[in-house]
Amino acid sequence: MTTPQEKLLPGTRRALLHRIAAAQAEGRAPSLVAAVVRGGEPVWHGSRTSVDGHGPDENVQYRIGSITKTFTAVLVLRLRDEGLLDLGDPLEKHLPGTGAGEATIAQLLAHTAGLAAETPGPWWERTPGSLRPELSDVLGEQPFLHPAGRLHHYSNPGYTLLGALIEKLRGVPWEEALRREVLDPLGLDRTSGQPQAPHAGGWAVHPWADVMMPEPAEDLGRMAPAGQLWSTTGDLARFAVFLATGHAAVLSAESLREMRTPAAPLEADQLASGDSYGLGLQVLHRSGRILVGHSGSLPGFLAALVIGVEDDVAAVVLSNCTSGPRALTVATDLVRIVAEAEPRIPEPWRPAAEVDQSVLDLAGPWYWGTQACALRLRADGMVELGPLAGGGRGSRFRANGDGTWTGLDGYYTGEPLRAVRRPDGSLSHLDLGSFVFTRQPYDEGAPVPGGVDPEGWRGIR
CATH class of the missing domain: 3.40.710.10 (DD-peptidase/beta-lactamase superfamily)
Known part of the structure; x- marks a missing residue:
């Protein structure tokens, strides 16, 4: 023994x-x-x-x-x-x-x-x-x-x-x-x-x-x-x-x-x-x-x-x-x-038992202005949102059961996260405590505060 x-x-x-x-x-x-x-x-x-x-x-x-x-x-x-x-x-x-x-x-x-x-x-x-x-x-x-x-x-x-x-x-x-x-x-x-x-x-x-x-x-x-x-x-x-x-x-x-x-x-x-x-x-x-x-x-x-x-x-x-x-x-x-x-031995990775397709649609890259971020689904039902590279704001979020999440740590502790969809059900953007995260940098199809220049991206003239 x-x-x-x-x-x-x-x-x-x-x-x-x-x-x-x-x-x-x-x-x-x-x-x-x-x-x-x-x-x-x-x-x-x-x-x-x-x-x-x-x-x-x-x-x-x-x-x-x-x-x-x-x-x-x-x-x-x-x-x-x-x-x-x-x-x-x-x-x-x-x-x-x-x-x-x-x-x-x-x-x-x-x-x-x-x-x-x-x-x-x-x-x-x-x-x-x-x-x-x-x-x-x-x-x-x-x-x-x-x-x-x-x-x-x-x-x-x-x-x-x-x-x-x-x-x-x-x-x-x-x-x-x-x-x-x-x-x-x-x-x-x-x-x-x-x-x-x-x-x-x-x-x-x-x-x-x-x-x-x-x-x-x-x-x-x-x-x-x-x-x-x-x-x-x-x-x-x-x-x-x-x-x-x-x-x-x-x-x-x-x-x-x-x-x-x-x-x-x-x-x-x-x-x-x-x-x-x-x-x-x-x-x-x-x-x-x-x-x-x-x-x-x-x-x-x-x-x-x-x-x-x-x-x-x-x-x-x-x-x-x-x-x-x-x-x-x-x-x-x-x-x-x-x-x-004697470092802690990590728990073995295992796939999630099930996943909500509407939540899975949120996974992947998002942009806060021009900063590239990523939203990742966790096996425990939470999601993580943070910069793809370098330092910056990031947090874990707990699901509230109504399609929204609440930040658990980091800059967004206590802040609400929700996915905003268009009338046809497609994703428009993420709203995080009034910040808008879009699928493309300053996506013209999303309600970016301040609007998006109609001429779009350009080089030096």
């Missing part, structure tokens, strides 16, 4: 072990544990040093900090998909009286509401949540630092507001809604608001000496939706599979694609890397690949979950120290090691 550890080549497994060993040693972490997922199942698990005298396995809990925000975002998207709210709604519509009600739900999810990064008063991560029993204690007298919608400014209080919104619309505490709607359906039995044995203790490692001090593990109270959760590499590996593919009982693949789509303007320090933020997920550009996920930290703990959707590889890294290993960097390295050492 093949074990998960044997699903990767020996050289790949050694490279993964070397990476986490170097991270633990150089970062001086009391313990570090990691997992890799490929093809929807765990294929590698590794750990360095011990928790309670034993090497931590995939069932040992660590605190995951801000990865909690991704769980909270999933709950909000569920509310949207049920029609209970719109992402463009101001918070005040559903949760009045907060003092931050002008912020939209989408802005809170993407950290563009302009709210402060932290709460007023004492350091909330190291003090009891009982010090902040009300939302007013979390937001303070001046919750906004920036104009809404113009700047990505990471905000922990923003996710506290989202947690309160969930409680208001569900009528139950945030953690109860999370357990019922996400954790139980996904089988995440080792993810919880309070630590459950076996779990790691959090430590601060002295920066100039090889000694340690225990960190407090506070209940964050109102701030829980921003960073309360404890979890394991096993549970987070399953959560990564869900984030990549969706789950019928939790959230659709389409809604998860929306979460993974950049929704926030880039900050100045992000321009060089191209990193951005979606709806509860970080979007990273590393080594020519796009990765999504989230990092997390609380006193005593560091965490990261990273997914290479195109490579079908995900990685989780957990450690029990306040600072040291760069968990997000380690996780992205684990994805890269597997993706480069």
Whole structure:
């Protein structure tokens, strides 16, 4: 019988072990544990040093900090998909009286509401949540630092507001809604608001000496939706599979694609890397690949979950120290090691089972002005439209069932595509968000905006 550890080549497994060993040693972490997922199942698990005298396995809990925000975002998207709210709604519509009600739900999810990064008063991560029993204690007298919608400014209080919104619309505490709607359906039995044995203790490692001090593990109270959760590499590996593919009982693949789509303007320090933020997920550009996920930290703990959707590889890294290993960097390295050492084997090409002749008529070359483009039918029922050569605008489109399509990615995300036919049923042109695509460059037989010169194409006179 093949074990998960044997699903990767020996050289790949050694490279993964070397990476986490170097991270633990150089970062001086009391313990570090990691997992890799490929093809929807765990294929590698590794750990360095011990928790309670034993090497931590995939069932040992660590605190995951801000990865909690991704769980909270999933709950909000569920509310949207049920029609209970719109992402463009101001918070005040559903949760009045907060003092931050002008912020939209989408802005809170993407950290563009302009709210402060932290709460007023004492350091909330190291003090009891009982010090902040009300939302007013979390937001303070001046919750906004920036104009809404113009700047990505990471905000922990923003996710506290989202947690309160969930409680208001569900009528139950945030953690109860999370357990019922996400954790139980996904089988995440080792993810919880309070630590459950076996779990790691959090430590601060002295920066100039090889000694340690225990960190407090506070209940964050109102701030829980921003960073309360404890979890394991096993549970987070399953959560990564869900984030990549969706789950019928939790959230659709389409809604998860929306979460993974950049929704926030880039900050100045992000321009060089191209990193951005979606709806509860970080979007990273590393080594020519796009990765999504989230990092997390609380006193005593560091965490990261990273997914290479195109490579079908995900990685989780957990450690029990306040600072040291760069968990997000380690996780992205684990994805890269597997993706480069053992590239994904493409699915075999197979012809479509059936095709609508009216859709097949659309396939082939089209011209946007003079730019040559091509429309291609996919076996999954979608169509792709993009330039024949070089860079330019292109997207995949999902059929709406009424002869129209909606853009899924790229420049035309959300834009409508429709085929316009003449009275005799022959194709006239494609209309894509008001752009006209014709079978010939500036086809005189199509309604090209601005018209076509009656003398047609000519040389120099």
